Amino acid sequence: MSVNTTRRVILGAALAGATVLGSYLPAAAQETIKVGILHSLSGTMAISETTLKDVMLMLIDEQNKKGGVLGKKLEAVVVDPASNWPLFAEKARELITKDKVSAVFGCWTSVSRKSVLPVFKELNSILFYPVQYEGEESERNVFYTGAAPNQQAIPAVDYLAKEEKVQRWVLAGTDYVYPRTTNKVLEAYLKSKGVKSEDIMINYTPFGHSDWQTIVSDIKKFGTAGKKTAVVSTINGDANVPFYKELGNQGVKATDIPVVAFSVGEEELAGIDTKPLLGHLAAWNYFQSVKTPENEAFIKQWKAYKKNDKAVTNDPMEAHVIGFAMWVKAVEKAKSFDPDKVIDALPGIEAPNLTGGISKMLPNHHITKPVLIGEIKADGQFDVVSKTGLVAGDAWSKELDGSKDLIGDWVEKKCGNFNVKTGKCGGA
Amino acid sequence: MRIVSCLLRMIALATLLALQPGAAAAQSADEAFTRLGADSFSDTNRAIELLIANAHPQAAPIIEALAAGRLLAGGGAVVIKTTDGKFLDARTGAALPAESPGLAPVRLNNGVRRNIQAALGGLGLLNPDAGKRIAAAEAVFKSRDVALLPVLEGAIAKETDARAKAALRQAQAAILVAKPDAPPFDRIAAIDVLRERGDQDALATLRSLPADSSPALKEAQSRAVSAIEGKLAVWRAGQNLWYGLSLGSVLLLAAIGLAITFGVMGVINMAHGEMVMLGAYTTFIVQEIIRTRFPGLFDYSLLIAVPLAFMVAGLVGIAIERGVIRFLYGRPLETLLATWGISLILQQAVRTAFGPTNREVGAPNFMSGAFEIGQLAITWNRLWIIVFAGLVFAALLAILKLTPIGLQMRAVTQNRRMASAMGIRTGRVDALTFGLGSGVAGLAGVALSQIDNVSPNLGQSYIIDSFMVVVFGGVGNLWGTLISAMTLGVANKLLEPYAGAVLGKIALLVFIILFIQKRPRGLFALKGRAVEA
Numbered sequence: 036m037s038v039n040t041t042r043r044v045i046l047g048a049a050l051a052g053a054t055v056l057g058s059y060l061p062a063a064a065q066e067t068i069k070v071g072i073l074h075s076l077s078g079t080m081a082i083s084e085t086t087l088k089d090v091m092l093m094l095i096d097e098q099n100k101k102g103g104v105l106g107k108k109l110e111a112v113v114v115d116p117a118s119n120w121p122l123f124a125e126k127a128r129e130l131i132t133k134d135k136v137s138a139v140f141g142c143w144t145s146v147s148r149k150s151v152l153p154v155f156k157e158l159n160s161i162l163f164y165p166v167q168y169e170g171e172e173s174e175r176n177v178f179y180t181g182a183a184p185n186q187q188a189i190p191a192v193d194y195l196a197k198e199e200k201v202q203r204w205v206l207a208g209t210d211y212v213y214p215r216t217t218n219k220v221l222e223a224y225l226k227s228k229g230v231k232s233e234d235i236m237i238n239y240t241p242f243g244h245s246d247w248q249t250i251v252s253d254i255k256k257f258g259t260a261g262k263k264t265a266v267v268s269t270i271n272g273d274a275n276v277p278f279y280k281e282l283g284n285q286g287v288k289a290t291d292i293p294v295v296a297f298s299v300g301e302e303e304l305a306g307i308d309t310k311p312l313l314g315h316l317a318a319w320n321y322f323q324s325v326k327t328p329e330n331e332a333f334i335k336q337w338k339a340y341k342k343n344d345k346a347v348t349n350d351p352m353e354a355h356v357i358g359f360a361m362w363v364k365a366v367e368k369a370k371s372f373d374p375d376k377v378i379d380a381l382p383g384i385e386a387p388n389l390t391g392g393i394s395k396m397l398p399n400h401h402i403t404k405p406v407l408i409g410e411i412k413a414d415g416q417f418d419v420v421s422k423t424g425l426v427a428g429d430a431w432s433k434e435l436d437g438s439k440d441l442i443g444d445w446v447e448k449k450c451g452n453f454n455v456k457t458g459k460c461g462g463a
Numbered sequence: 464m465r466i467v468s469c470l471l472r473m474i475a476l477a478t479l480l481a482l483q484p485g486a487a488a489a490q491s492a493d494e495a496f497t498r499l500g501a502d503s504f505s506d507t508n509r510a511i512e513l514l515i516a517n518a519h520p521q522a523a524p525i526i527e528a529l530a531a532g533r534l535l536a537g538g539g540a541v542v543i544k545t546t547d548g549k550f551l552d553a554r555t556g557a558a559l560p561a562e563s564p565g566l567a568p569v570r571l572n573n574g575v576r577r578n579i580q581a582a583l584g585g586l587g588l589l590n591p592d593a594g595k596r597i598a599a600a601e602a603v604f605k606s607r608d609v610a611l612l613p614v615l616e617g618a619i620a621k622e623t624d625a626r627a628k629a630a631l632r633q634a635q636a637a638i639l640v641a642k643p644d645a646p647p648f649d650r651i652a653a654i655d656v657l658r659e660r661g662d663q664d665a666l667a668t669l670r671s672l673p674a675d676s677s678p679a680l681k682e683a684q685s686r687a688v689s690a691i692e693g694k695l696a697v698w699r700a701g702q703n704l705w706y707g708l709s710l711g712s713v714l715l716l717a718a719i720g721l722a723i724t725f726g727v728m729g730v731i732n733m734a735h736g737e738m739v740m741l742g743a744y745t746t747f748i749v750q751e752i753i754r755t756r757f758p759g760l761f762d763y764s765l766l767i768a769v770p771l772a773f774m775v776a777g778l779v780g781i782a783i784e785r786g787v788i789r790f791l792y793g794r795p796l797e798t799l800l801a802t803w804g805i806s807l808i809l810q811q812a813v814r815t816a817f818g819p820t821n822r823e824v825g826a827p828n829f830m831s832g833a834f835e836i837g838q839l840a841i842t843w844n845r846l847w848i849i850v851f852a853g854l855v856f857a858a859l860l861a862i863l864k865l866t867p868i869g870l871q872m873r874a875v876t877q878n879r880r881m882a883s884a885m886g887i888r889t890g891r892v893d894a895l896t897f898g899l900g901s902g903v904a905g906l907a908g909v910a911l912s913q914i915d916n917v918s919p920n921l922g923q924s925y926i927i928d929s930f931m932v933v934v935f936g937g938v939g940n941l942w943g944t945l946i947s948a949m950t951l952g953v954a955n956k957l958l959e960p961y962a963g964a965v966l967g968k969i970a971l972l973v974f975i976i977l978f979i980q981k982r983p984r985g986l987f988a989l990k991g992r993a994v995e996a
Contacts, residue, residue: 077811079920081819199573210965240964243924245915246713248706248845249959256699259663261671273924276821276916284833284842290577291605308825314573410572413532420504420572 067110068103068372070095071130073141073151073162078118079243083272083302083351084143087165088113090352091140093340094359104366112136120150127151131158137372138163138362140355145169145212152177161374163362165354167297167319169216173430173443173451176374178381179401180358181351182320183428184220188267190406191295191318192221194421195265196228199293202262203234205254207270210239214269217297221267223434234262244274247281255285258292266294275303279312289314289410301347304415312411320390320404321353322417327391347415353389360386361396382446392425399443399451401428492517496554500536504572511578515585523586525553530579535566542566581606588614588631593624600630604637604664612638633660637668643676650676651683658687662838666691698838703956709845711952712852713914715945716907717925718932719856722944723900724780726933727876728893730788731799734806735929736922738901741779742772742908743917744813747822762827765909772905779809780901784894792893806922814919824912844913851910859903860941872896876939935975937985947986 072091074084095109103109112134116123123142130136131154138161142148145168155162155176167182195201206221208214218237225235236257238250258264270278275298282294295316301323304312323334333356338346361384366372369380381396388394394402403425409417430443431452440456442448450460495513498506511529514522524543528534533544534553540563541553550559571579584602587595588611596618603611615635622628636653639645645653657665669688676684717739724732746768753764760767783805791798826844833842863869874882875892883889908921915921936947951971958967982988 076819077814079923081814082821082918082920085819238963241968243920244964245924246706246710246956248709248842249703249956250964252699252702252706252840253960255663256695259667259670261667261669273821273916273918273920277914280914281842284831284844285840286833289573290580293573302820305820305823307821307823314571314576418570418572 067108068105069110069112069134069136071127071134071136071139071141072111072113073116073123073126073130073139074143075118076113076115079272080118080143080147086302086349087140087143087351087355089341090337090355091359093337094356096340097336098359098363104363105370105372116147120144120146123147123150124154127154127162128158131155131160136160137366137374138377140165140358142166143351148177149212159374161362161377163355163358165351165358167350169213170220170430170432171216171435171438173399173401173445175378175400175445175451177400178358178361178396179428179430180354180361182404182406183401183430184217184432185429186320186404186406186426187297187318188217188221189224189434190423190426191297191316191408192224192267194318194408195267195293195295195316198421199265200263201265201293202230203236203257203260203264204230205236205238205257205264205266207238207240207250207254207266207268209242209244209269209271209274211242211271214239214271217269218267220432220434223432223436227434234260240270240274242272242274244270245277247278248285251278251281251285251287254292255287264292266292268294268296269298270296271298272303275299276307279307279315282315283308283311289316295408300349300351301416302349304411305347307415309411309415310413313413315411316420317409317411317417319350319407319409319417321348321350321388322407322409322419323348324409324412324416325390325407325419327389329387329391330389333389357386357388357394357402361394361402365396378445390422394425397427398446399428399430400445401430401443403427492519495519496541497539499534499541499553499569500539502536502567502570504570504575507569507571507575508578511575511582515582521553521556523583524551524556526579526582526586528553529569529571530576530583532568532571534569536569537565537567538563540566577606581608584608585611585614588618593627596622596624596627597630600627600634603634604630604668607638607641607668609638609642612642632656633665640668641672643673647677647680650680654680654683654687658690661691661694663695666695695838702839703960704953705839705841707953707956708949709849709952710956711949712845712849713911714928714932714952715948716848716852716855716910717904718929718936718944718948719852719859719941720900720902720904720907721929722933722936722939722941723859723903724897725930726939726941726944727872728896728900729795729876729938730792730897731795731802732788732900733799733803733926734783734809735802735901735904736924736926737806737809738776738780738904738922739908739911739925740813740919740922741776741809742905743824743912743915743921744817744822744908745772745775745905746909746912747817747824747917750824761825762829764825765827765830765913768909769906772909773902774905776905776908777898777902780904781894781898783901784897788897789890789893806926810919810922817919819919822917824917826913830913848910848913851906855903855906856941856945859899862899863941868892868895872899931972931975933985934979935985937987940985940987943985943987 072088074088075081076085076088092111095111098104099108112130114126114130116126130139140163142151142164143166148164152174160176162177163180164177165180167187170183204225206218208218222235254266293316295318297318299317300319334348337348338344361381364384364386365377365380369376382398383396385393385395388404390405392405394404396402405425406423407419408421409419412418431438431441433439440454441452442455443451444453448460453460492513495510498510511526514525525534528543535542535544542559543551543553545551552559580602584599584606587599590596590599615631619628619631619635622631633656636656639649639653640657657669669684672684720738721735724730724735749768749771750764753760787801788798791801830844830847833840863873871887871892874887875889879889932948932951933944936943955967955971958970962970
């Protein structure tokens with residue numbers, strides 16, 4: 036239909052227009068160091084990414100109150116890539132070449148990260164990526180402060196198998212790269228633990244899927260095999276609300292078929308009545324309900340910054356807190372804002388996380404984090420029922436044939452995909 | 464008298480439980496209270512066991528309070544908070560003057576919740592209320608606690624209520640079937656009881672039979688399993704049909720406003736989805752006001768939201784028509800561009816005003832939960848949405864066919880100049896028609912707020928589907944829209960179990976593309992001058 040092609044043209048034009056809205060904060064001092072913030076403020080991903088922009092502004096503000104970095108004030112440069120993946124690359128180029136930012140904090144979806152990767156490599160800049168992702172990547176210019184699959188998915192499955200005695204698994208996800216890769220890793224892991232193929236059901240749905248009746252009743256049916264069943268959900272974004280509503284309406288209780296989610300946090304639960312969801316689980320490296328002095332101070336600061344007593348905090352926000360602290364320390368260690376020097380200084384840098392531990396940047400550009408399992412409470416918060424010690428992030432999954440011999444090491448090997456078997460850099 | 468006899472039964476039950484081997488009768492109930500205060504899930508589980516095993520007189524109220532999150536512990540004290548806010552000492556049930564400091568609710572996880580369910584099931588089997596006995600029997604059916612077998616037998620012997628008796632028998636069968644040392648004859652009889660029950664839970668129980676059972680038992684089991692599976696397959700077909708109708712009704716609601724603005728008026732209205740979104744946000748605002756000012760009216764919030772959503776979306780629609788679209792009649796490409804721009808403006812305006820995150824729209828009581836017809840689970844919200852879609856459709860049809868304004872609308876869309884010559888103010892009719900279409904989209908927003916996210920992106924996810932329904936049904940034909948929505952809904956849901964959600968959607972789109980090639984005017988093409996105009 037001509038409607039569709041025209042639509043695409045308009046979409047492009049309108050989005051380009053929308054990005055003009057991306058604002059520049061006034062320069063405070065004559066010489067400032069610019070920090071880029073690349074998060075969607077409009078479009079579908081605005082729901083998740085807007086808060087990350089705010090938390091970065093708060094952190095930069097706070098750092099400036101402490102006197103900035105190396106005696107220079109920081110200046111945030113906010114752009115809006117409008118949930119449009121190619122636009123992410125354009126905006127990243129603009130930040131690095133036009134605004135000359137020293138580092139960029141941004142991206143949410145894997146596809147947006149993949150879209151900006153060539154730009155960061157070509158122009159040699161630094162990206163801090165704060166969201167849990169599918170792994171299978173280690174780039175010199177990217178620092179992954181979110182969880183790799185072994186820091187979220189695998190510990191969650193272990194918890195269910197051990198504590199809930201789950202023997203049958205539904206892997207339900209949105210149809211794109213993160214759920215597909217994570218489910219591949221999980222499937223290989225479960226099979227290595229002796230789970231049979233017929234005890235694993237894999238289901239994918241489109242983005243924004245809203246009619247979950249069939250899938251929820253399929254899950255109920257799958258649960259009648261006489262073995263304890265659980266759902267591992269990599270369902271992303273907006274589709275979660277109708278999914279959980281349908282679970283509640285069809286009476287799928289956590290005591291019968293628990294659902295553990297990797298993309299559902301405090302923000303997502305804000306749109307649902309959580310009473311029917313009591314006891315369903317989520318696996319993250321941070322929950323707002325964690326009681327540590329660091330976290331309580333952070334929540335207080337955030338609520339004051341947002342001027343909203345109900346403002347919630349979540350895992351990717353914590354990742355930015357850690358990432359920003361690490362960047363500041365690395366700049367101070369390198370005594371320079373030069374990307375090459377900062378990239379070399381970052382591995383080995385330690386920064387406190389908000390759950391009471393010290394996270395460390397590893398040579399593969401991932402960090403160490405604890406894994407927390409939380410059960411949904413009636414007030415939309417999570418009750419932590421299990422917490423591990425610090426787990427080192429694996430850039431390459433040990434469960435997949437193609438990647439189990441690979442490591443990322445930017446300190447000694449200067450290589451993101453070093454094959455330990457062949458001793459060569461350059462993949463499987 | 465009744466209460467006394469009930470108490471006596473409870474004591475008898477508890478003694479029975481205490482006599483079971485392995486029950487820690489010797490340990491004092493005091494330990495249970497220390498463990499409740501230990502803030503550890505395994506200690507809480509042990510405490511529940513101890514309370515039951517020792518037949519503590521307060522066991523039932525304590526476990527009930529625990530289940531509801533009203534059991535507080537701290538500093539050696541264990542306190543029950545009653546539903547009306549009073550505090551009782553858990554050990555004695557005596558009232559306490561005020562909340563002592565340092566108390567925190569005893570935490571639960573799924574394992575503890577399951578134990579609570581099982582414990583309450585055991586305690587509730589002799590409850591004087593038949594409904595509670597059925598619930599307890601269901602809990603025992605799931606927990607399959609062998610220790611409860613004698614209690615169940617006693618309860619069955621005394622039971623007078625037919626439904627409760629059946630539930631108790633089923634619970635007994637669920638235990639017997641998996642009990643290796645039960646007489647084989649009883650176990651086969653139990654399989655028959657489960658087969659009679661014939662639902663998914665019965666199937667799960669049958670399938671979990673231990674592997675060491677005798678050949679006769681195995682045969683009975685496999686026969687029962689295939690009988691239940693056959694029965695469930697029939698129900699599942701019915702269920703898919705129902706899901707299809709339900710999806711169809713959602714499509715109908717989303718598309719029917721567009722059937723007016725696009726179908727009748729010929730305006731390619733890309734801002735249609737945002738009218739739906741405005742309706743959903745109106746529902747949110749109504750609920751917020753009701754929550755803060757008139758909490759008693761919550762169940763009526765949707766009824767109040769319906770006319771308001773119609774008015775808000777309708778007025779915005781009229782403003783759009785008068786402000787933009789009327790200058791662009793006859794220029795479809797410009798209309799498309801302009802309305803797409805409007806949709807982005809509306810989205811970002813709502814995002815700025817309400818924030819990018821989802822807003823919570825609650826479900827009134829009559830729309831929560833589900834009921835069952837046979838093995839067909841029907842959720843109330845879906846049922847009401849189907850009814851609502853039908854009502855909206857009927858009302859719209861009546862307006863177009865039976866009212867003067869409807870007549871004028873049809874006249875203007877069919878032959879504008881002739882209508883104008885007959886004294887109809889065509890500009891006014893255009894505005895009202897567009898307002899009507901937009902208002903109906905607002906109504907759809909009220910319904911969609913019950914099943915989807917209330918976020919600025921709500922409308923976007925429905926705009927493509929809406930156009931698909933209207934084009935497939937035949938532009939300008941309301942009946943066509945109805946049939947097309949239902950066809951697409953049912954086809955989608957019949958495909959989904961086999962092809963999956965992603966492939967099913969692709970298959971449907973391919974089908975529509977091919978169909979439009981063959982019949983460019985959709986299922987029901989309008990004939991006459993309107994088509995040529």
